[in-house]
Amino acid sequence: MGNCIVPYCDGPKNTNIRFTLPAVCFVWQSAMIILFGVFVRYNEEADTHWVEFKAKHNITSDIENDFYYRYPSFQDVHVMIFVGFGFLMTFLKRYGFGAVGFNFLIAAFGLQWALLMQGWFHSLDPADGLIKIGMENLINADFCVAGCLIAYGAVLGKVSPVQLMVLTLFGITLFAVEEYIILNLLHAKDAGGSMVIHTFGAYYGLSISWVLYRPNLKDSNHLNGSVYHSDLFAMIGTLFLWMFWPSFNSAICDHGDGQQRAAINTYLSLAATVLTTVAISSLFQKHGKLDMVHIQNSTLAGGVAVGTAAEFMLMPYGSLIVGFCCGLISTLGYIYLSPYLEKKLKIQDTCGIHNLHGMPGVIGGIVGAITAAAASVPVYGEEGLINTFDFTGSFKNRSPAVQGGYQAAAMCVAICFGIGGGIFVGLILRMPIWGSVTDDNCFDDSVYWEVPDKEEPAPPVLEYNNHMASHMNV
Amino acid sequence: MGNCIVPYCDGPKNTNIRFTLPAVCFVWQSAMIILFGVFVRYNEEADTHWVEFKAKHNITSDIENDFYYRYPSFQDVHVMIFVGFGFLMTFLKRYGFGAVGFNFLIAAFGLQWALLMQGWFHSLDPADGLIKIGMENLINADFCVAGCLIAYGAVLGKVSPVQLMVLTLFGITLFAVEEYIILNLLHAKDAGGSMVIHTFGAYYGLSISWVLYRPNLKDSNHLNGSVYHSDLFAMIGTLFLWMFWPSFNSAICDHGDGQQRAAINTYLSLAATVLTTVAISSLFQKHGKLDMVHIQNSTLAGGVAVGTAAEFMLMPYGSLIVGFCCGLISTLGYIYLSPYLEKKLKIQDTCGIHNLHGMPGVIGGIVGAITAAAASVPVYGEEGLINTFDFTGSFKNRSPAVQGGYQAAAMCVAICFGIGGGIFVGLILRMPIWGSVTDDNCFDDSVYWEVPDKEEPAPPVLEYNNHMASHMNV
């Protein structure tokens, strides 16, 4: 993609976003208010009519409101989205504001748009044509946003906030359609979103990065690296993602055993990933020294890969095996595959999302398909099998083997939406109207942020110099 | 307030708190132990007699203990108080220890005193005259502390820890009285404390800052600014406040739909605030660059403003509108109003709490009054209306319109307590016995903290100099 296929893309760059960014924010937020006013209401568990709903459905206690099943997980997911993704990307020495700040901006916009888009597909009340939202919608909106934040990782430091807003608008839309196809039409299961979120998000971001390829970037990439404290900030992101991933994968699982099993599986898979990540990182570095990039990212791969099968009877050892493999593959990806992708395929992947979300997401989809196909009554129980795979209604007669096939089909849908959507959106982002940054100013906060002056230079050195200068004058 | 009205306030400053700080801590903590020993016991849900209580009230399961309805929110609120407020104030380049450390100190003291003060008003057991505490008391104590931490924001860097302890002692006391008047006598609703917490806290702090006005401060304010990493630390505070605000506003709402609705409203309002904050920040800065001060603070204004009405049927679009307006007003406040307040009204507001808590708090009170007055049976349902506004007992015949009037009256009470209390406490803090800091040493941790040496100056530079020096000697 070194040759520019869009004629208008090589003009002089103008990073002044004083008009476009406010315009986009105001117009889109106003649109949200209007659309929410026309379409969105509380569902019956969040509405004051809950008291009548309770009576009607013989619910004996307020604690059976879905809110209490999901709220702790919801808050954990929220932390992952804003602190987890945000701080994970602060590893660059001078792009911390952009990492945390733009992550914040696009997540806050994205979740509103996601509530609408997902609501139209999943929460439309046929009685009055309104979208009825509750706790589960909020979690799903955070999930939807996660897809776009993953994509942001590939283009971190190389795009303007306006481009990110566009990336998010289209990303959420594509996500909602893809999710509808996978969950409703194919009736695939994907509790933790290995396919729907991670695979889609990763290939969406990588495709955009491919279209936006910057051939001269490496000449000016002295800012494309970390400093000591920025690596510690990034570890805040890593740890909050790692710790709360069991909540991510269990947040929208079935009440009762489903949520618990998903949490256990994720917990175990992540634990195993840490050890193989450390092993590979040490083994492939001279003197066996560990690389912070691997610890920050590859340790999370197990959570991605166990997402689809989280609610299944994967068994504790199954989760460990998934985690074991992912730590290995993800770390090797950082060492061998990322440089290859950049050199040969012209894909510049700032955060290495292909290693953290792409490959583990695909592995997750495959694990999910195999585990689903292997499900059986002896392991799940009669009712357990039906509950876990939701073999009800028009899917009453689907067998586990067939379900496995649909799971595999779902994976293909996620990849296609990611790549196709990414190329489409990438071409839009090449228009010169979005305030994109020049190669020289990539990875530099000072383009879009008022950056405080550096700390004063250490006084003793200066004094010493002055002292010398006075000597010289003599 | 340039002229000193308290005769003893202009003597030489003595920042040595080696006697006063330990004395205050020991005496007050001992007093707490004695008062708790005489007055405070567990309530029936935290006591071992819960098993009998359960039987008596036909409670079928332990999960219906109030603990399980509120504990997740409680912990989120706790994070907001200690990490949220603490780190939000670390933006100054050399006042991180004071921000996090003194926030920690006064919160830990304040919550004990709050348990007593609020307990006397709300949790007194008439049977034995003892205060009976449980989960809800702990949340309320954190709320009460929040009022004082907001006030700390106005005087950050300009007061001693002993002054902060005094500020907290009186602040908690005033808060408890004000809260009793608003919630019990006026029977106003204020789930998220727009009035009780934010409006009171903001005007309390601003009034203190007014009384403690330092006319010569700007000459020495090279420390009154941020450095790159201090801005990132502050973002930790911002994000934890932002993410957990739904828990803050829903923590003491009614079981069931009340808590869920409050969480949804807050989530939406905050999302909208982010976009308008970014828009205004970019629009009013040269080259459209974003200002970290706005992102750190104004993005939170929507959570403040939706506090009073959080539990009402504000509707999702209503929440978005509130958030939209608050991001706008709060950011404009930082740009235009704060400099004006400092120059004309002699109010030095280090963190800009007037923009983050003051104005949004007042907006929240107004929104609450309007929404309450507009409440109707068609929207809330018969029972829903009674439950939401607690139209029971002696308030059985109150109409929504009348409730709106009382809500407005409550707002006035909060402002009066804030301003009146703040001036009173400010005068007390002017006494020269509290170890206050001189103008020269404001915003400098080294006055009250053992600060580690700077990192060694970069060796290469030194070596180079030495090399030059040896040349010169030749």
Added chain:
Amino acid sequence: MGNCIVPYCDGPKNTNIRFTLPAVCFVWQSAMIILFGVFVRYNEEADTHWVEFKAKHNITSDIENDFYYRYPSFQDVHVMIFVGFGFLMTFLKRYGFGAVGFNFLIAAFGLQWALLMQGWFHSLDPADGLIKIGMENLINADFCVAGCLIAYGAVLGKVSPVQLMVLTLFGITLFAVEEYIILNLLHAKDAGGSMVIHTFGAYYGLSISWVLYRPNLKDSNHLNGSVYHSDLFAMIGTLFLWMFWPSFNSAICDHGDGQQRAAINTYLSLAATVLTTVAISSLFQKHGKLDMVHIQNSTLAGGVAVGTAAEFMLMPYGSLIVGFCCGLISTLGYIYLSPYLEKKLKIQDTCGIHNLHGMPGVIGGIVGAITAAAASVPVYGEEGLINTFDFTGSFKNRSPAVQGGYQAAAMCVAICFGIGGGIFVGLILRMPIWGSVTDDNCFDDSVYWEVPDKEEPAPPVLEYNNHMASHMNV
């Protein structure tokens, strides 16, 4: 221990862990997979057979699954283990990677091994000889890991990651045995693990540090101190530990009042500790300045000391008294005892775990014994007494006084296991095969980590030098 008693320990140090670390990680993780495959399954609440279990036990709602009682606390404990312990140890100026990273590594390994070891003792299903795990096992595994992380604090910066893996392997094993003796054989209660976790962990770590004594360390300890920002990173750890300690102490308490009471007691104890810590820190420092070391550590002592008695009817004032004493003792420990331990007893305790976990843990055990011995029916109620102390089965006739005796015995077991186990493991760690660091390189991340280059020296200084140099050449 200045003289080396193990003949092979004084050979030249080789810090290259490129073979040993990967080998240990791969072999142990593979062993975990095999052992989990053979021994570990989901328990009936995490299994798809939950639906049948529910029917059999007349459980009416999914919300009564143990998962919903414990998951919020579990996540808080998880945060304490990974962010709390990890960041608390980042206070050293150049050991942040090792603090957070190795903490991450050994916790991730430790919890797998703990699930097995504790499972064998506590969760073995006699029907099929398999370990059945659920939410409570995950919490207990985190608890078990906490013991080893405490021990890490004593040897922070002085050991290799391989040594830490060995320390963890043996630590978990010893912990599981000790816990079995204390909880099952002696039938002592220890909800928050003052004895089982903190006392054991502290003396285990101190004994190891004693065996690994480095007499020449002080000559090269310019890295054994903090810088400004590293102290702020450490405060992240402190605050998350402090805030979530109520969850730690209540996580495995009885459903209902037990969990709530434990949370309240811990909350109060910790609040009191902050004030006495600040008081002592200021009182014993010249000019009354506060020391970050005390604020970071001693403020947590109250949570440790209230652990054993957390679930008892300690009363709110009792909790405050415990916290009051611990803040005092712990801070005095940092000022007087730690230097003494290092000089006279040759115990180098990097993080001062003796002051944070050792002494407070012992105090906690004593408080637990006294409170248990003083328990009575008037205070607890007939059923409450039986529930709280689990006076059922073969312990039906145990009196509170006798229980107090067993609590004291349990404390002795914890200390003996800690000291004995620590000396044993310390001797193993002296073997020269673990890649240990030399005295010169202690507290330095660059031994085991790829550390990014320092930030570029401030350009103005360099330019000025160049300018001078050119003048000189003329």
